[in-house]
Amino acid sequence: MAKITYKHPNGTETIVDVAAPNTVMRGAKTNNIDGxxxxxxxxxxxxxxxxxxxxxxxxxLPEMHESEDEVLYGTACPRxxxxxxxxxxxxxxxxxxLVVHLPEAQS
Amino acid sequence: MAGAREGTARSTAGxxxxxxxxxxxxxxxxxQGGVETVAxxxxxxxxxxxxxxxxxxxxxxxxxxxxxxxLLGTVDRAGLELRPDDFFSALDIDLVRGDxxxxxxxxxxxxxxxxxxxxxxxxLVLATGSRPRRLPVAGADLEGVRTLRSLAGADELRGRLxxxxxLxxxxxxxxFLGLELAATxxxxxxxxxxxxxxxxxxxxxxxEAVSEHVAAEHRGQGVRVxxxxxxxxxxxxTGPEDPGHVxxxxxxxxxxxxxxxxxxxIGALPNVELATAAGLLVGDGVIVDPxxxxxxxxxxxxxxxxxxPSPWTGRHVRxxxxxxxxxxxxxxxxxxxxxxxxxxALPWFWSEQYGLRLQMAGLTAGHDEAVVAxxxxxxxxxxxxxxxxxxxxxxxxxxxxxHGISRRLLASGTDLxxxxxxxxxxxxxxxAQQRSAPPAQQAPAAQxxxxxxxx
Ligand SMILES: Cc1cc2nc3c(=O)[nH]c(=O)nc-3n(C[C@H](O)[C@H](O)[C@H](O)COP(=O)(O)OP(=O)(O)OC[C@H]3O[C@@H](n4cnc5c(N)ncnc54)[C@H](O)[C@@H]3O)c2cc1C
Ligand code: FES
Numbered sequence: 001m002a003k004i005t006y007k008h009p010n011g012t013e014t015i016v017d018v019a020a021p022n023t024v025m026r027g028a029k030t031n032n033i034d035g036x037x038x039x040x041x042x043x044x045x046x047x048x049x050x051x052x053x054x055x056x057x058x059x060x061l062p063e064m065h066e067s068e069d070e071v072l073y074g075t076a077c078p079r080x081x082x083x084x085x086x087x088x089x090x091x092x093x094x095x096x097x098l099v100v101h102l103p104e105a106q107s
Numbered sequence: 108m109a110g111a112r113e114g115t116a117r118s119t120a121g122x123x124x125x126x127x128x129x130x131x132x133x134x135x136x137x138x139q140g141g142v143e144t145v146a147x148x149x150x151x152x153x154x155x156x157x158x159x160x161x162x163x164x165x166x167x168x169x170x171x172x173x174x175x176x177x178l179l180g181t182v183d184r185a186g187l188e189l190r191p192d193d194f195f196s197a198l199d200i201d202l203v204r205g206d207x208x209x210x211x212x213x214x215x216x217x218x219x220x221x222x223x224x225x226x227x228x229x230x231l232v233l234a235t236g237s238r239p240r241r242l243p244v245a246g247a248d249l250e251g252v253r254t255l256r257s258l259a260g261a262d263e264l265r266g267r268l269x270x271x272x273x274l275x276x277x278x279x280x281x282x283f284l285g286l287e288l289a290a291t292x293x294x295x296x297x298x299x300x301x302x303x304x305x306x307x308x309x310x311x312x313x314x315e316a317v318s319e320h321v322a323a324e325h326r327g328q329g330v331r332v333x334x335x336x337x338x339x340x341x342x343x344x345t346g347p348e349d350p351g352h353v354x355x356x357x358x359x360x361x362x363x364x365x366x367x368x369x370x371x372x373i374g375a376l377p378n379v380e381l382a383t384a385a386g387l388l389v390g391d392g393v394i395v396d397p398x399x400x401x402x403x404x405x406x407x408x409x410x411x412x413x414x415x416p417s418p419w420t421g422r423h424v425r426x427x428x429x430x431x432x433x434x435x436x437x438x439x440x441x442x443x444x445x446x447x448x449x450x451x452a453l454p455w456f457w458s459e460q461y462g463l464r465l466q467m468a469g470l471t472a473g474h475d476e477a478v479v480a481x482x483x484x485x486x487x488x489x490x491x492x493x494x495x496x497x498x499x500x501x502x503x504x505x506x507x508x509x510h511g512i513s514r515r516l517l518a519s520g521t522d523l524x525x526x527x528x529x530x531x532x533x534x535x536x537x538x539a540q541q542r543s544a545p546p547a548q549q550a551p552a553a554q555x556x557x558x559x560x561x562x
Contacts (some may be wrong), residue, residue, distance in 0.1 A: 030191050032198060034150035039433050041169045042186075043176075045457045045466065046430075047511050067464070067507055073536055074511010107434065107452065 002096040006033050007054075009104045018091045024100060025049040025087035035102030042087035044068055048106040049086040050075040054099035057082075061089060077103035129155030130229020132443060133218050135208040135381065137161035139169065139429055140234035140410030142189045143436035149198045151444055157200045158226050160218070164205040165258050166192060171429060173261040174287040175459050178268065179294060187258065208235075211385035213403055230405055230443050233382060233393055234436070237375035237411035237427060242279060246341030249353040252369045255288065267368055268295050274367040276300070277356045279338050281308035283458045283465075285372030286321065290460040292370075293330050300331040300364055302338055302356070312456075314477045314490045317465065317502045324463055324486075336360070341369060375427060377412040390414065392425040397449035399439050407442070409435035418451050419470050419499070428456045453518045455510070466510035469500030469517045478528040480535070481506055489513070489535070491528045498523050512539045 001020070004027050007013045018027035028036040028049075037048035044067045053061065061084070064072075068088045072079045086100065132148065134141045137159050145159050161167060168187040176182030195202040203220070210219040211231065218226045239254035241247055253264055267274070274297045278289045281303035293299045301308070307318040308325075322332050342355040342363075356364040377392045388394040388402035392414030399407050399415060410432035414425040434452035442448070458465040463486070471477075474492035481488030489509040490502045498521055501513035512535050516523060527533060 030194060032146055032150050032194070034147070037433065039429050040457060041171060041429075043171075043457075043459070045464065045507070046455075070507040071511055073508035074514060076515070 002091050002093060002098065004091070004095075005097075005099040006035065006051075007099060007101045008035060009102060020091050020093075022091045023087050024051065024089040024091060024095075024098065025085075027091060028086065033102070035106070036086060037106040038087060039107070040087075044071055044085060044088060047071045047075045047085065050077065050103050050106060051084055051086045051089075051100040052080060052103065053082045053084055054101065055082060057099065059095045059098055061095065064088070075103070076105045076107050127154040129153060130443070131156045131227055132158070132230045132232065133226045133228040134159045134232040134234055135218065136234035136236055136378075136410075136412075137163070137167040137202065137204075138234060138236050138410065138432070139189070140236070140432035140436045141232070142167045143433045144232050144234060144409065144440055145195075145200050146190065146198075147437045147440035148443065149200065151440060153440070153444055155229075159195070159200055159202045160206060160208050160220065160226070161202060161204045162207040163257065163259075166190075166204075167202075168258055169429070170256070173258065174255055174284055174291060177261055178265055178288070178291045180265070180269070184258075208381055211381060211406075213385055213406070216405065228405075230407070232439055233401070233406065233408040233412060234410050234432070235378035235381060235412045237377045239371065240374045240376055242338065242341075242371045242373065244338055244340050246343065246353065247371075249341055249343050250349075250351050251353040251367060252341060252371065254371050255284065256375075264370070268292060268297065272367075273297060275365040276368045276370065277302060277364050277366040279356075279369060279371045280304075280373035281322075281332065281334070282311070282372055282374065283309065283456075285370070286325065286460055287458060288370050288372060289325060289330050290328070292368075293325075293328050294461065297368075299329075300333065301325065302336050302358065302364075303332070303334045304337045306335055308332065308334065312472075313465075313467070313502050314471060314474075314492065316477065316479050316483065316488075316490050317504060320483060320486070320488075320504055321460065321463065321465070324461060328461060333358070336362075341366075375411065377414075377425060379412060382406075382408065382412075392423075394423065398442055398447060399435055399450050400442075407439045409439055415450060417454075417470075418449070419454060420473075424470075426454055428454065430455050453514055455514055462505075464503075464505050464507060466503045466507065467500065468503075468510055468513040469498075471500030471502060474499055476525050478525050480528050480533050481509070491523070491525070493525050496524060509535050512536060515539070 005015045016031045025038045039048045040046035167189045172182045207221045209221050276292045276297045276299045278285045278301045289301050308322045337359045340357040344354040356366045379389045382393040383389045393408035395415045411427045414423050417424045438450045456467045471492040474494050476493040478491045487505045489506050492500045503510040
């Protein structure tokens with residue numbers, strides 16, 4: 001179980017508990033957080049689950065593999081250094097307290 | 108949102124409106140389109156009553172993994188679910204499972220279910236999907252002849268493909284679905300033959316370059332790929348043990364293929380019966396306007412069952428893809444909330460076969476020029492399709508960055524020319540980065556796509 005904070009572009013935030021095994025993407029879908037579409041269902045194909053990990057994050061996140069890196073070049077909102085595909089971020093106690101920022105648009 | 112509520116209340120005068128003044132919404136079909144419609148309504152604050160009618164008893168699920176990871180065994184059932192069990196009740200969505208919408212009474216604004224239950228609506232959304240086309244030859248109803256659409260069907264197919272025996276599998280139709288099934292069956296160790304009537308695989312939806320690459324991949328994996336061949340009949344066994352079970356696929360020209368399992372993937376037909384019986388305008392899909400409203404403005408249609416005017420082709424099309432169902436669902440949810448507007452989302456699609464990632468952005472049917480960029484020999488390339496010099500679609504093989512950037516370029520309009528792409532060392536990433544200022548919005552080019560594009 002991990003507490004994940006999803007910050008919306010309008011300044012509000014949604015904080016939810018997400019159980020493992022799940023991803024940060026799944027956590028958003030489960031809680032009907034509108035800012036994540038995830039059309040490909042988590043297979044790193046669509047780039048519509050884009051998030052910006054909070055700049056101050058110190059929690060350990062998995063290395064980015066090549067296909068995630070490639071998909072991030074085509075997201076609707078510009079890629080930044082802290083861009084990730086939320087479907088590639090598995091939830092575990094290690095990331096309890098993770099804060100992600102939702103982009104203005106996913107598609 | 109207050110203005111939005113006023114809007115819906117006004118236009119549903121005389122219709123069922125709940126305590127919030129919002130219309131009662133009924134959605135028929137709990138697949139990709141239906142589920143995304145109800146989820147988007149609640150996410151955007153829709154306060155009214157929502158009922159989602161699901162013919163299937165399974166919790167609403169995603170179909171793409173059925174022919175890929177789920178059949179292979181790398182995705183489990185929980186991984187298929189569109190939303191978890193408690194999602195619908197938590198959002199006060201009445202999910203009616205295992206019941207079917209049997210009729211629509213448009214005069215009274217009510218949907219009648221098989222169970223006899225009646226659901227009054229102010230707004231109705233048809234998201235009934237499509238069903239596999241049957242093989243129109245003798246023997247098509249023998250045991251061991253299957254199509255794939257549902258979870259129940261995938262479970263049966265998986266049972267056959269994983270019971271320890273090595274089977275002769277014949278896949279009829281080399282569209283995306285047929286080829287994904289062939290790849291999965293081959294990966295599971297079966298002897299696989301694909302029979303395709305047209306000259307090349309996926310001929311309706313991809314260019315020759317991609318077609319050839321994919322066919323070569325299948326052949327390299329040990330699949331027999333037959334093109335320009337038609338199945339004329341299926342025959343049962345001659346032994347006393349299985350007269351009702353398919354054993355032979357007969358092709359034109361007389362060739363007979365051994366078959367323990369025949370999987371048919373020759374396209375899908377939209378589920379329009381409800382709409383037809385209700386007197387709505389229908390013709391290879393439920394016909395909708397740019398706002399995705401049927402000939403009755405209180406009734407919308409989305410996803411595989413809807414035939415809509417596409418700004419990308421200049422004519423009505425019916426698309427079978429997750430993108431289309433999801434984006435149309437969101438558009439309809441917004442429309443119901445009073446944010447009216449046309450549906451204009453750029454179509455895109457993906458498929459996975461073995462390790463190949465195929466991604467299509469835009470619609471390439473009707474292109475007059477195709478330029479390949481990247482490294483086809485290494486299995487990483489994209490095909491840029493132009494019509495009258497304008498980019499209309501891009502097909503990518505193992506080039507996800509090209510795909511994503513193409514989607515952006517196509518959606519916002521681009522002046523990329525065939526000559527740019529043909530230049531040695533062309534790199535779409537670099538091209539996109541160079542152009543800091545977005546180009547002026549252009550009207551999407553008209554092209555031809557009369558048939559459902561993704562099957
Ligand atoms: C095996 C397979 C693999 C696919 N792979 C991909 C892929 O890789 N990428 C991609 O983009 N797309 C893929 N697709 C296509 C994609 O899944 C569909 O386009 C999408 O599911 C369409 O959504 P929909 O809501 O229109 O229809 P569906 O998801 O089919 O949902 C329609 C639902 O309505 C129900 N229904 C119908 N009539 C009634 C009634 N009268 N009352 C109650 N319920 C009713 C049906 O039972 C069904 O559950 C695939 C499809 C299949 C079958
Ligand atoms: S859900 Fe599609 S890339 Fe993450």
